Amino acid sequence: MPPQATPQPEVRKNIVGFLKSFLGIIRILQIIFGAGLWVTIAANKYEGSMHFVLFVAVLFWLLTLALFFLTLLNKQDLVPILGGDHWLLSNLLHDVAAAVLYLPAIGVMIHKTEKYSYCNLSEYKYPCVYKVYFTAAVFACLCAVVYLLSAIFNGCRKCRGRAGLFSPHLFCCHHFTA
DSSP states (O other): OOOOOOOOHHHHHHHHHHHHSHHHHHHHHHHHHHHHHHHHHHTSOOOTTHHHHHHHHHHHHHHHHHHHHHHHTTOGGGSTTTSGGGHHHHHHHHHHHHHHHHHHHHHHHHHHHHHTGGGGSTTOOSOOOHHHHHHHHHHHHHHHHHHHHHHHHHHHHHHTTOOSSOOSOSOSTTOOOO
16 A cells, blocks of 8 residues: 655645634635525525525635635635735635625525515414525525625735735734824
């Protein structure tokens, strides 16, 4: 049996460092909440404007997975035009776009939840999608919050002149000078 290659200590240290960083934790939360949203919707009957919510959830879930693994493996230089020195800006634009598109998705989810609120009564005996829509609305709100946090964090880093996602100071907003 050939010996298995193990990651070098420096690579492992970078991976663990990213996973423990603010951005790594936020990306993991984005992936979890996004998956929760689209699985909740896709596992149940949906129609009309729910297609938009599902589109936003799946699109940004897939893009976030790509960003997460490219950053985790430190392979962002392999992405033409968006990688290298533009990686922080690419992440910032991704997070802003996600936060902005999740806002109408939240509106759709709240509208659908209110529309089916009549069937949340204990006496109502027919199948009801109220709890599904309520759960999806919560996931959509959580997604919007973590994308907004990430956008603020990356925007702060960009304003402070950080060229990339990996720099000595993880939190750039903790030192404000007048």
